[in-house]
Amino acid sequence: MAKERDLEQHRLNDVAQEIDKQLQKAETFYDKAHSETRAVESNYIANTSINTAEVDDAMETNAEIQQQRSIVARVTETENIMAKTVGTLKLLRKSPYFGRVDIIEDNWPETLYIGLASLQDEAGNFLIYDWRAPISGIYYNGTLGKVAYPTPNGEQTVDLQKKRQFVIQDGQITSMFDTNETVGDEMLQYALGQQNDDVMRNIVATIQKEQNQIIRDTTSDLLVVQGVAGSGKTSAILQRIAFLLFHSREELNSDQIVLLSPNRLFSSYIADVLPSLGERNMRQVTLAEFFSARLQGLIVQTLFDRYEQEQHFIGQASYSVRQELESEQIVSLIDDYMAQLSASDIHFVDIYYEDKVFFGAQEFQAYLATLSTSYTIRERISQLQKHFMQVLTDRIESLQDADWVQTELDNLTDQEYQNLLGDDDLEETLVAENEDSVISLVAKRYLTKQWQAIDDALYNNFYLDIYQQYRSFLQYVMQQKNDEQAEWWRAKQRRFDLQLEYHRIDLEDAAPLLFLRDELTGGGTNQAMSYVFIDEMQDYAMAQLLYLKHAFPKAKFTVLGDSEQALFRQVETPQALLNKYAQGFDAQKPALIKLNRAYRSTHEIMNFAKALLPDGNDIVTFTRHGEKPSLRQAYPETIVEVLNDEVAQLRQNFQTVAILTKTAEQAELVLEALRRYPEKVQLLHAMDRTRTANVLVMPIYLAKGLEFDAVIGYDVSQSNYPDDKAIGLLYTLASRAMHALHLVTIGPVSPLIIQVQNTVASSLLVQ
Numbered sequence: 001m002a003k004e005r006d007l008e009q010h011r012l013n014d015v016a017q018e019i020d021k022q023l024q025k026a027e028t029f030y031d032k033a034h035s036e037t038r039a040v041e042s043n044y045i046a047n048t049s050i051n052t053a054e055v056d057d058a059m060e061t062n063a064e065i066q067q068q069r070s071i072v073a074r075v076t077e078t079e080n081i082m083a084k085t086v087g088t089l090k091l092l093r094k095s096p097y098f099g100r101v102d103i104i105e106d107n108w109p110e111t112l113y114i115g116l117a118s119l120q121d122e123a124g125n126f127l128i129y130d131w132r133a134p135i136s137g138i139y140y141n142g143t144l145g146k147v148a149y150p151t152p153n154g155e156q157t158v159d160l161q162k163k164r165q166f167v168i169q170d171g172q173i174t175s176m177f178d179t180n181e182t183v184g185d186e187m188l189q190y191a192l193g194q195q196n197d198d199v200m201r202n203i204v205a206t207i208q209k210e211q212n213q214i215i216r217d218t219t220s221d222l223l224v225v226q227g228v229a230g231s232g233k234t235s236a237i238l239q240r241i242a243f244l245l246f247h248s249r250e251e252l253n254s255d256q257i258v259l260l261s262p263n264r265l266f267s268s269y270i271a272d273v274l275p276s277l278g279e280r281n282m283r284q285v286t287l288a289e290f291f292s293a294r295l296q297g298l299i300v301q302t303l304f305d306r307y308e309q310e311q312h313f314i315g316q317a318s319y320s321v322r323q324e325l326e327s328e329q330i331v332s333l334i335d336d337y338m339a340q341l342s343a344s345d346i347h348f349v350d351i352y353y354e355d356k357v358f359f360g361a362q363e364f365q366a367y368l369a370t371l372s373t374s375y376t377i378r379e380r381i382s383q384l385q386k387h388f389m390q391v392l393t394d395r396i397e398s399l400q401d402a403d404w405v406q407t408e409l410d411n412l413t414d415q416e417y418q419n420l421l422g423d424d425d426l427e428e429t430l431v432a433e434n435e436d437s438v439i440s441l442v443a444k445r446y447l448t449k450q451w452q453a454i455d456d457a458l459y460n461n462f463y464l465d466i467y468q469q470y471r472s473f474l475q476y477v478m479q480q481k482n483d484e485q486a487e488w489w490r491a492k493q494r495r496f497d498l499q500l501e502y503h504r505i506d507l508e509d510a511a512p513l514l515f516l517r518d519e520l521t522g523g524g525t526n527q528a529m530s531y532v533f534i535d536e537m538q539d540y541a542m543a544q545l546l547y548l549k550h551a552f553p554k555a556k557f558t559v560l561g562d563s564e565q566a567l568f569r570q571v572e573t574p575q576a577l578l579n580k581y582a583q584g585f586d587a588q589k590p591a592l593i594k595l596n597r598a599y600r601s602t603h604e605i606m607n608f609a610k611a612l613l614p615d616g617n618d619i620v621t622f623t624r625h626g627e628k629p630s631l632r633q634a635y636p637e638t639i640v641e642v643l644n645d646e647v648a649q650l651r652q653n654f655q656t657v658a659i660l661t662k663t664a665e666q667a668e669l670v671l672e673a674l675r676r677y678p679e680k681v682q683l684l685h686a687m688d689r690t691r692t693a694n695v696l697v698m699p700i701y702l703a704k705g706l707e708f709d710a711v712i713g714y715d716v717s718q719s720n721y722p723d724d725k726a727i728g729l730l731y732t733l734a735s736r737a738m739h740a741l742h743l744v745t746i747g748p749v750s751p752l753i754i755q756v757q758n759t760v761a762s763s764l765l766v767q
């Protein structure tokens, strides 16, 4: 093997040399393209500032400007391409490849090296294959012997003779293994044994077979992934995005992909993965942000707000109303409500311009009443919209010669007047036969601009009083209930009103309200989105998922989560979930993939975590060993000392230590207890985007999706985690830890932990 290693090192040196050569060339090209762009841009700026007052000159300038614009576009594109090439070569330089496969294809032996991107020499030979190329699939899927990979002409079978993995650092091969497995465990041990960075890393060198299935799936329109904690769901999504971008380069760009993520901290945690693979990040949004943007900035309650509020009290009444509002049946209930609406049931608001009513609610109401009831309400609202847009256009036409408009035009500066005249419609200006009609044209443009906000309001259906309409929908539901339930719905209505006064809305109301609005207006859909990814699916209600499907009707959905980490709802079996989603989404090609192997935590931590679950035996732990989780008893008078001591101990060996609490209030208490700790301690809130310290304090729900070298579970006592409802919380807490887990209890420990000690003796060191 030593000789083999020399040969490999030799080859690596040659490839590194080739990369350096190409990089040098690319950088020179890039510099040239960059200077050319700057030159063309400054030329363009000089040309566009030419005085366009003289019509003939302006005509000429206009043609020139068009030409300049297209030159700018062309050189910018060249510059971008060169920048990408430089970026890719720089990526390759750090670690040119991580895998090698030897195959025999049609009796012809070939050796392929797999890396982050493809590299060809001048003669066109592939020195490195991109990990996403079809043939590279062999590296991830195949064991030695006959294997197949997809080609445009169907499956091609080859004989896989050798599979080799490398760890390369600073141009040196530091480890090298031959393996028959998908990706050998040595490489994984190496990758997983590292200390945690603040940001997630890509896993392309060690993607596992079942993860690869998720990454390379191009056929399912609904892919549901149920994966245990730390099984690589988030990693798989990100590599999948990189894969899809590579495969559909022509039709797909990262703006057509959106990831619904659990919180902002998570968004920044994963932000480096795609750039490290040479791709731009997809869009990212939390559910509350998504709803809020569609509700003109209304503050939408987050799951965390809801959880915190309910620490104190949640009555059966509000719980059961919520269940109904968040269920899939809400969509048909809205349809039923819509079907029985008459014109007089539609609520309108006035549209204002400069503090005066421009179109009154009465006007809308009166017009709607004139429309034939043979049309649906939605069709009538659409007719109404068109009608008022026409009224606005007519009003502009009729006023363009009005004296007050002329007076306002006279008060414009020359520049403002020229701007209205514009440079792109000059021909139209010239065709105008005399000065009068030029003035009329300017007047028309002036009014159109002034009243743009009215036009926008009509376009966006702002004349509908959607909040009042939703109240009336709640009333409709209420009428169908018995006395006791009707009272619950009345309370819901009152809470909705109250929240609205503060410009807020409960999460449970957001999806039904938006469904109702979109049903009335026929809007709310974004046809351009191609892929939607939903992480932590267990925290989404069916109504919310259905609204996302409605909002992105053309998109393929990848929905991932772990029902055991359900902090907020009941656990469901993966198959039941798939069936429910597939039916709701009307999926033609649904697929379910289960990930049972947990990579994040040591064997000892995961053994403890899985013992918390009733069906935890299905979880396969990765055999990376570490210290046993520990439990330490504290008392109110010793907790400050215990916490400081625990943090100090863990910091001796680990980079990041997170203290996870049940609630935000308890996180404040911990921060206070660590006031004198000599290092910076950061308390994280829902709105935070970045970690700035090595010692972190946060409630468990904010740690969703994240991981830390060491975790301290704060106060895992009977009072904090009293019964089965807290299993999801404790399991999530434990599975955030990569290398060490220390639990601290104030008073008697949670019965959930006692039960673990009883079933898996010695899974926990009691101090």
Ligand SMILES: Nc1ncnc2c1ncn2[C@@H]1O[C@H](COP(=O)(O)OP(=O)(O)OP(=O)(O)O)[C@@H](O)[C@H]1O
Pocket (backbone or CB within 6 Å): 188, 191, 192, 201, 203, 206, 207, 208, 211, 227, 228, 229, 230, 231, 232, 233, 234, 235, 236, 561, 562, 599, 600, 704, 705, 706, 707, 735
């Ligand atoms: N194939 C792999 N190679 C190397 N590391 C991996 C692999 N799969 C997962 N990991 C690592 O395991 C850890 C957990 O992965 P990830 O966060 O994607 O899991 P998850 O299923 O989303 O977890 P959770 O649901 O608990 O948030 C990460 O550090 C990730 O880098």
